[in-house]
Structure formats: C-alpha cells, structure tokens
Amino acid sequence: MKQLKVLVTGANGQLGRDMVHRLKKNGENVFAFGRKELDITDINRVLIKMKEIHPDVVIHCAAYTDVNMAENKPDQSFLINSYGTRNVATASEQIGSKLVYISTDYVFDGNTSSPYTEFAQTNPLNQYGKSKLAGEQFVRELHSKFYIVRTSWLYGKHGHNFVKTMLTLANEKDSISVISDQIGCPTYTLDLSERISQIIHTDKYGTYHISNTGSCSWYEFAESIFKNKKITIELQQIHSKMFENDTPRPPYSVLGDRALILNGFNKMRNWKDALVAFLSDLENR
Numbered sequence: 533m534k535q536l537k538v539l540v541t542g543a544n545g546q547l548g549r550d551m552v553h554r555l556k557k558n559g560e561n562v563f564a565f566g567r568k569e570l571d572i573t574d575i576n577r578v579l580i581k582m583k584e585i586h587p588d589v590v591i592h593c594a595a596y597t598d599v600n601m602a603e604n605k606p607d608q609s610f611l612i613n614s615y616g617t618r619n620v621a622t623a624s625e626q627i628g629s630k631l632v633y634i635s636t637d638y639v640f641d642g643n644t645s646s647p648y649t650e651f652a653q654t655n656p657l658n659q660y661g662k663s664k665l666a667g668e669q670f671v672r673e674l675h676s677k678f679y680i681v682r683t684s685w686l687y688g689k690h691g692h693n694f695v696k697t698m699l700t701l702a703n704e705k706d707s708i709s710v711i712s713d714q715i716g717c718p719t720y721t722l723d724l725s726e727r728i729s730q731i732i733h734t735d736k737y738g739t740y741h742i743s744n745t746g747s748c749s750w751y752e753f754a755e756s757i758f759k760n761k762k763i764t765i766e767l768q769q770i771h772s773k774m775f776e777n778d779t780p781r782p783p784y785s786v787l788g789d790r791a792l793i794l795n796g797f798n799k800m801r802n803w804k805d806a807l808v809a810f811l812s813d814l815e816n817r
C-alpha cells in the first residue's frame with residue numbers, strides 16, 4: 533500500500549494517541565499535533581500548517597468532549613467542535629487532502645429501539661451533540677473528499693474513560709451505582725483507529741458508523757468490566773433521572789454498520805471481545 537502523509541489534530545487525546553500509534557505501525561508518515569502545536573480555532577494557523585505539511589489525509593480528532601460542561605459553556609463547544617471543524621475542513625479542502633471527521637452517536641435523540649443507520653434522521657439532545665452535528669454540516673458543505681466517522685462510548689489506554697473510572701471506583705468503594713437506562717456500543721479506540729487507517733486508503737467517501745458491535749447499558753458494561761477483572765463489588769442499577777447531572781443523553785444510541793459492510797470493510801468485533809483485549813493491553817503496558 534502507498535505510504536500516506538497523515539496529519540492528526542487532537543493528537544494528545546484518547547483517540548488521537550491511539551490513532552497516531554496505529555498509523556505509525558502501519559508505516560504512514562504521521563504529523564501529530566496537540567492543541568499547543570495546532571489550535572484548530574485559529575484558522576490562520578490551521579491554513580499555514582496545512583500548506584506547510586501538505587498531507588494526503590487529515591484525521592480530525594480534536595474536540596471539546598466534556599458533555600456536561602458543554603451544557604453550561606455552549607459557545608466554547610461550538611467554537612471548537614463546529615467552527616474549529618469549519619477551519620480544518622476549509623484548510624484541508626484548499627490543499628486537496630482527504631478529511632476524516634470524528635463525530636458521535638449523540639447526534640441522535642435515542643428515540644428508537646433498533647440501531648441507527650448512517651442515513652437516519654439526526655436530532656441531538658444536548659449542546660455537545662448539536663455542536664458536533666454542526667461540525668458535520670460544515671464538513672459536508674465545505675469538503676469534497678470526506679469521511680464522517682460517527683462512533684460511541686470510547687475507551688482506550690490514554691485519557692479518562694468509563695472503564696478506567698470503574699476500576700478506580702472499585703479501589704475506593706464497596707458499592708457503585710451505574711445507569712441502566714442508556715443503551716449504546718462501547719468502542720475500543722485501537723479498534724476504531726485500525727478501521728479508520730484502512731478506510732483512508734480508499735476513495736469510499738461518506739458517513740460511516742464505526743463502533744464495536746453488540747450493545748449494552750452502562751450498568752451491563754460495568755458488570756462486564758468487573759467480571760473480567762474478577763472484582764467483587766456491589767453494583768446497583770440507577771435511572772438517568774436519579775443521576776446528579778441532568779444533561780440529556782439519548783436513551784438508545786446503538787450505531788448500525790451498514791456503510792462499513794456495503795463498502796466491503798470487515799465488521800468490527802463484539803464489544804465484549806474488545807473489552808477483554810483492552811483489559812489485557814492495560815495490564816501489559
């Protein structure tokens with residue numbers, strides 16, 4: 533396969549770091565930028581960097597990801613997720629590179645009980661989801677060679693995530709309450725990175741849903757983490773309304789993988805297998 537020159541934004545984030553790791557392992561020529569090296573809200577800097585490096589592909593992982601904080605700071609969330617993405621899309625289109633924009637299951641309202649296809653109606657419930665959807669709209673309007681990759685419930689070695697939080701809480705508490713009325717697909721960042729690193733070698737542009745397969749509630753996810761780690765702890769189911777923060781979240785945000793399959797890519801492995809692999813990777817790091 534031809535070696536690609538790939539620029540990654542948000543390269544110090546949870547997905548960004550595994551994305552860079554996977555690309556390098558695949559032999560790509562990677563230019564990884566965190567916020568300090570490339571603040572995506574500064575369009576001039578973004579244009580200068582793109583022209584300087586002239587990548588074949590831009591993988592845009594930078595985002596404002598604090599869903600609860602975004603409710604109180606919607607402007608910050610729109611500045612980064614929407615206009616920051618506008619800047620990345622404008623600059624990468626100018627130099628003719630492909631663009632991968634990472635989006636989210638939170639563009640949906642969760643008012644369904646079967647997996648969302650890539651063509652399903654969006655209707656975000658919270659400011660984070662709205663700002664990410666606005667980012668998608670900029671990409672569609674401004675770019676001619678894009679892949680919008682919606683994913684969900686990410687966890688990986690780097691950064692904060694649900695798996696690590698559960699393992700930390702298990703060290704501190706005898707009993708934990710976990711939400712049981714939100715259903716989604718937990719996704720290992722290394723698995724997602726692997727699929728993205730395949731897609732960028734094709735001209736199969738468009739919107740993709742890429743998550744590990746299967747589905748569960750946060751409660752079932754926690755149960756599985758503790759079972760795998762052989763941790764004994766009292767787990768209690770709670771409903772989202774009883775949870776202290778009241779940011780609305782979709783009750784059902786399982787992503788169907790029609791685009792992956794119809795475009796000839798392999799199905800992602802089941803979330804339970806991915807979790808086992810992650811817990812083992814975490815132990816062996």
Ligand SMILES: NC(=O)c1ccc[n+]([C@@H]2O[C@H](COP(=O)([O-])OP(=O)(O)OC[C@H]3O[C@@H](n4cnc5c(N)ncnc54)[C@H](OP(=O)(O)O)[C@@H]3O)[C@@H](O)[C@H]2O)c1
Pocket residue numbers: 541542543544545546547548566567568570571572573592593594595596597612616634635636637664683684685686687691
């Ligand atoms: N986490 C999930 O469960 C989840 C689910 C679905 C979709 N996604 C999407 O997946 C992508 C990656 O998420 P993640 O979990 O890796 O998030 P993350 O760990 O929070 O990483 C995001 C990175 O973006 C950087 N960033 C923030 N503002 C920036 C700016 N103005 N310029 C440049 N970089 C900036 C952050 O840097 P600082 O640390 O310096 O702020 C951080 O390193 C995002 O697009 C997110 O919306 C995430």
